Amino acid sequence: MGYPQKPHGRETTVLSKHFGNRDAISLEGWKKLGGYKALETALGMEPAQIVTVVKDSGLRGRGGAGFPTGMKWSFMKPGDGKPHYLVCNADESEPGTFKDREIMRWTPHALIEGCAIGSYAIGAETCYIYIRGEFTEPLERMESALREARAAGIIGKNAMGSGKRIDIWVHKGAGAYICGEETAMMNSIEGRRGNPRIKPPFPAVSGVFGQPTTINNVETLAAVPHILNQGANWYKKFARSDNPKSTGTKLYSVCGNIQKPGNYEVAMGFPFKDFLYELCGGPLQGRKFKAIIPGGISVPIQTLAEAEASLMDYEGFVAQGTMLGSGGVIIVDDAQNLVKFIARAARFFAHESCAQCTQCREGTAWTTKIVERIAAGDGSTEDLDTLLSIADNMTGKTICVLSDSCATPVVSGIQKFRADFEALIKKRTMHPVPAVA
Amino acid sequence: MSAAHSTEKYEKVFVGEQKKQLDDILSRYPTKMAALLPALWLVQEARGWVSEDGMAEVAEVLELTPAYVKGVVTFYTMYHQHPVGRHFIQVCTTSPCGICGAEEVRDAFLRNTGCEELGVTSDDGKYTVIEVECLGACGFATPVMINEQFIESVTPAKVPEILAGLR
Numbered sequence: 001m002g003y004p005q006k007p008h009g010r011e012t013t014v015l016s017k018h019f020g021n022r023d024a025i026s027l028e029g030w031k032k033l034g035g036y037k038a039l040e041t042a043l044g045m046e047p048a049q050i051v052t053v054v055k056d057s058g059l060r061g062r063g064g065a066g067f068p069t070g071m072k073w074s075f076m077k078p079g080d081g082k083p084h085y086l087v088c089n090a091d092e093s094e095p096g097t098f099k100d101r102e103i104m105r106w107t108p109h110a111l112i113e114g115c116a117i118g119s120y121a122i123g124a125e126t127c128y129i130y131i132r133g134e135f136t137e138p139l140e141r142m143e144s145a146l147r148e149a150r151a152a153g154i155i156g157k158n159a160m161g162s163g164k165r166i167d168i169w170v171h172k173g174a175g176a177y178i179c180g181e182e183t184a185m186m187n188s189i190e191g192r193r194g195n196p197r198i199k200p201p202f203p204a205v206s207g208v209f210g211q212p213t214t215i216n217n218v219e220t221l222a223a224v225p226h227i228l229n230q231g232a233n234w235y236k237k238f239a240r241s242d243n244p245k246s247t248g249t250k251l252y253s254v255c256g257n258i259q260k261p262g263n264y265e266v267a268m269g270f271p272f273k274d275f276l277y278e279l280c281g282g283p284l285q286g287r288k289f290k291a292i293i294p295g296g297i298s299v300p301i302q303t304l305a306e307a308e309a310s311l312m313d314y315e316g317f318v319a320q321g322t323m324l325g326s327g328g329v330i331i332v333d334d335a336q337n338l339v340k341f342i343a344r345a346a347r348f349f350a351h352e353s354c355a356q357c358t359q360c361r362e363g364t365a366w367t368t369k370i371v372e373r374i375a376a377g378d379g380s381t382e383d384l385d386t387l388l389s390i391a392d393n394m395t396g397k398t399i400c401v402l403s404d405s406c407a408t409p410v411v412s413g414i415q416k417f418r419a420d421f422e423a424l425i426k427k428r429t430m431h432p433v434p435a436v437a
Numbered sequence: 438m439s440a441a442h443s444t445e446k447y448e449k450v451f452v453g454e455q456k457k458q459l460d461d462i463l464s465r466y467p468t469k470m471a472a473l474l475p476a477l478w479l480v481q482e483a484r485g486w487v488s489e490d491g492m493a494e495v496a497e498v499l500e501l502t503p504a505y506v507k508g509v510v511t512f513y514t515m516y517h518q519h520p521v522g523r524h525f526i527q528v529c530t531t532s533p534c535g536i537c538g539a540e541e542v543r544d545a546f547l548r549n550t551g552c553e554e555l556g557v558t559s560d561d562g563k564y565t566v567i568e569v570e571c572l573g574a575c576g577f578a579t580p581v582m583i584n585e586q587f588i589e590s591v592t593p594a595k596v597p598e599i600l601a602g603l604r
Contacts, residue, residue: 004576004577083467092573093570093571093573094571095531095532095533095570095571095575096533096575097573097575098573098574098575098576098577101573101574126465132573133478133513133515134515134527134569134572134573134582134587135573135587136582136585136586136587137587167465169465171474171475172474172475172478173474173513173515174474174477174478174513174514174515174516175513175514175515175516176512176513176514177570177571188474189466189471190468190470190471191468191470191471191472191473191474191499191501191509192470192509193508193509193512194512194513209466209467209468209471253575253576254576255533255537255575255576255578256533256536256537256575257536257537261575261576261577261578262576263576297531297532297533328575330532330533330575332536336536340535341532341535341536342532344530344531344532344535345531345532348531348532348570348571351570352570354512
């Protein structure tokens with residue numbers, strides 16, 4: 001990591017190598033560290049060759065869904081006569097996640113280089129980096145780095161003298177979690193309310209401004225220059241020997257009740273137990289870990305036993321009842337009752353629902369009311385069944401997955417930490433049947 | 438502060454420097470509508486909030502209807518639809534910060550600013566305190582934003598000093 005703490009010996013620092021190093025922020029400093037060599041290489045290659053290298057590397061989307069990046073790029077058909085767009089998702093709003101923020105703060109040129117290579121590979125002349133409005137410092141750093149890159153002719157109408165046009169612009173969000181969803185983000189760029197769109201059509205067919213579009217996360221794009229510099233085989237090495245489906249390094253943001261919160265970067269397949277106790281320093285004095293959420297608040301909550309048995313990659317977390325998600329690791333310890341935590345999570349989703357789907361608009365609001373009622377000591381056993389029934393109605397039935405994301409901590413919380421709910425419940429039902437006279 | 442609502446004459450934002458900025462922004466997009474979010478930001482930077490008159494001006498320059506612009510403004514939480522205190526204080530209280538003491542930080546801001554409740558500007562017009570959803574700095578609990586300034590690892594004890602340092 002390097003920020004706020006020094007990197008641990010067991011980390012594999014590729015993306016985070018220069019976090020905390022002020023010299024890496026400027027164009028001059030970044031070039032001294034080998035910056036923009038990969039872009040130069042890329043501009044000398046055929047776009048299809050770049051897509052092949054990225055495919056071979058096994059790189060998958062780091063924003064949450066884990067879709068293979070090279071395959072996503074290959075959906076963009078060259079020579080279709082339409083303008084293509086690259087959108088970089090820097091809306092980082094998933095509670096527990098703050099890795100893209102550090103990439104933009106410390107190595108803004110790494111992201112610009114990734115965006116430029118991505119744009120060239122998919123045949124896009126324009127790339128928008130959608131940064132959430134609250135990220136004042138990353139916004140400033142990215143704008144300033146883009147000005148430097150434009151002035152130096154690295155991007156613009158003749159990127160690095162290649163004759164190719166690559167324009168990169170920042171589009172500043174205005175406070176909406178849902179704009180991190182790719183189709184909502186496209187609407188937001190177009191100057192609309194951030195309502196997700198029904199798919200199909202998929203973005204590669206009809207994306208922003210109705211044109212073929214690829215949307216990649218900050219961390220995904222920032223990894224691309226390293227892959228081009230050092231080769232697909234080098235990147236593939238960072239994996240478990242028995243799982244070639246997850247490759248490379250991954251940044252994890254660690255927060256909550258733990259000794260050393262911050263960003264850590266490890267190779268795919270790293271043991272989660274070692275990560276939590278060795279790298280992050282274990283629980284706070286006199287406390288024990290109780291529940292772990294490894295991929296941002298939208299993924300299922302793990303018990304400590306599940307977490308300690310997890311290997312940190314896409315398949316490793318699925319095998320232990322959850323998902324890698326965005327890599328936002330949230331730790332809840334034994335001093336907390338999980339119900340309060342879940343109630344606040346539900347309130348978050350109710351606040352952020354765009355409200356176009358009924359199941360989500362009503363479901364997030366009622367879930368919040370009921371979990372808050374339980375947290376306040378006024379719930380009933382019957383409420384737990386009601387919550388599960390609402391959750392069922394919220395899962396897999398809406399345009400986007402915000403609704404599912406609200407149901408997830410509730411369902412996994414009730415399933416795995418029922419004792420926390422029961423500790424706050426004193427009655428069986430809200431409407432006791434009067435005794436028959 | 439509320440006097441600013443309707444009695445003052447609206448002064449147009451998109452003249453001179455701001456007009457040039459808007460033209461520059463328009464050159465980045467294939468449609469005029471795409472400049473809506475950036476244009477609203479320019480209005481808020483110039484006026485401190487986005488009034489109905491501000492929305493109407495944006496609608497005019499981007500060839501949209503005022504109703505459409507209002508629909509977009511009301512979707513996003515960061516556009517102020519009414520004047521706010523000179524120091525707009527946003528405390529993150531989403532779950533990860535919540536388990537690290539964010540509610541105490543929020544209460545400390547309310548107490549020390551004289552704001553009676555969340556979202557209500559103090560009588561001297563200096564402060565507005567709100568709870569904000571995840572600021573994306575969960576490892577630095579509790580993050581607080583005061584206008585454009587982002588402050589990490591805020592504890593209740595640090596609140597008086599932070600407020601004293603505001604200009």
